[in-house]
Amino acid sequence: MDLVFIFEWLDTSTLADISKASAGVFAMVQTVHIASMVMLVGMILLGDLRMLNVVLTDVPSETIIKNTGKWIFLALVFIILSGIYEASAIAMKLAHNSFFFAKMAGLSMGIIFILTLRGAVYRRAPGLVYPAGSSEVLPQSEILEPWVVKLVAVTSLCIWLSVAAAGRWIGFS
Amino acid sequence: MLNELLLKFATWLDSFQSSTDLHESLYMYGWVESTHVLTLILFLGMLVVIDLRLLGVAFKEVPVSTIVERLDKPMMIGFVVMVISGALLFFAIPIRSTQSIWFRIKVVLLISAGINAFLIRNMTRSSDMSWDNDPVPPTRIRVGAALSLGLWLSVIGVGRSMAYDWWDCHKELPYFMYWAAGCVNEMAAFE
Numbered sequence: 001m002d003l004v005f006i007f008e009w010l011d012t013s014t015l016a017d018i019s020k021a022s023a024g025v026f027a028m029v030q031t032v033h034i035a036s037m038v039m040l041v042g043m044i045l046l047g048d049l050r051m052l053n054v055v056l057t058d059v060p061s062e063t064i065i066k067n068t069g070k071w072i073f074l075a076l077v078f079i080i081l082s083g084i085y086e087a088s089a090i091a092m093k094l095a096h097n098s099f100f101f102a103k104m105a106g107l108s109m110g111i112i113f114i115l116t117l118r119g120a121v122y123r124r125a126p127g128l129v130y131p132a133g134s135s136e137v138l139p140q141s142e143i144l145e146p147w148v149v150k151l152v153a154v155t156s157l158c159i160w161l162s163v164a165a166a167g168r169w170i171g172f173s
Numbered sequence: 174m175l176n177e178l179l180l181k182f183a184t185w186l187d188s189f190q191s192s193t194d195l196h197e198s199l200y201m202y203g204w205v206e207s208t209h210v211l212t213l214i215l216f217l218g219m220l221v222v223i224d225l226r227l228l229g230v231a232f233k234e235v236p237v238s239t240i241v242e243r244l245d246k247p248m249m250i251g252f253v254v255m256v257i258s259g260a261l262l263f264f265a266i267p268i269r270s271t272q273s274i275w276f277r278i279k280v281v282l283l284i285s286a287g288i289n290a291f292l293i294r295n296m297t298r299s300s301d302m303s304w305d306n307d308p309v310p311p312t313r314i315r316v317g318a319a320l321s322l323g324l325w326l327s328v329i330g331v332g333r334s335m336a337y338d339w340w341d342c343h344k345e346l347p348y349f350m351y352w353a354a355g356c357v358n359e360m361a362a363f364e
Binding site: 030 | 222329
């Protein structure tokens with residue numbers, strides 16, 4: 001399916017008139033986009049590294065996941081809003097930019113991954129990552145093997161780091 | 174005087190073939206820049222977690238010392254690689270970076286953020302840490318954390334602005350701007 005019509009519509013929208021008007025404001029929005037990306041990927045990184053037993057091993061993984069959730073969604077809102085603003089200013093350039101499509105594919109995959117598999121698996125992490133004293137006690141049959149949790153953590157890291165890297169390469173192509 | 178010295182240093186770096194090669198390489202420059210961004214995520218991501226805890230808005234049930242001490246290592250790993258990749262980016266484009274007002278502000282902000290981090294560390298070390306388990310740390314610590322977040326947000330902003338040529342030396346600018354950006358030749362043309 002040819003998606004060029006979406007970019008043509010965006011390129012002629014009122015938002016594009018605004019975003020193309022000032023390079024200074026565009027640079028500020030870019031800064032918000034990068035700062036939200038730091039927040040988003042930083043919080044995801046923390047959860048994933050915890051599940052891999054790399055950081056904060058003496059803090060229950062449940063505490064980490066619970067605390068990062070709110071910031072992840074807050075950052076996502078800012079990322080998407082600032083991203084749409086940026087895209088409107090260079091819509092026709094993006095229409096033929098393969099890194100942009102790679103990034104959008106990765107971003108969609110990442111969001112679906114967080115909402116479904118990552119959350120579900122992390123809630124069923126075994127005692128290895130839930131130290132004694134954890135408030136949430138799951139029935140033995142629901143607890144997953146450590147390798148499953150770690151596989152999800154590595155997958156999550158790969159998805160989000162490639163989204164960030166693809167974003168940087170949009171500017172080079 | 175300082176502007177001349179800095180330009181001399183940049184011109185010397187620029188004379189290396191490897192500087193030109195890196196700048197003109199098809200992929201290497203992009204990879205160095207990507208490394209800079211990815212390690213910046215690791216460094217600033219951990220820093221944000223620490224600062225949000227110091228502000229008393231996240232991880233309130235975890236002691237401050239646990240967050241600060243445990244995240245120090247991954248944060249510093251990110252910092253070291255970020256600085257190395259940043260130095261390589263400077264080495265690839267030394268003259269334009271030296272004469273960039275944005276880069277100059279960035280260096281000042283980086284030094285300020287460093288001093289601020291040092292002050293927070295000193296304040297934490299000199300206190301008895303009786304507030305270690307408090308959900309919200311004392312005001313002076315929170316001020317430091319807010320400053321830290323503000324300074325790093327500004328570092329991102331000026332870093333991003335370096336890509337634009339609004340105030341590059343080849344533009345027509347007031348004398349003060351030429352001086353601030355270190356446009357030595359353009360300043361001479363004024364006299």
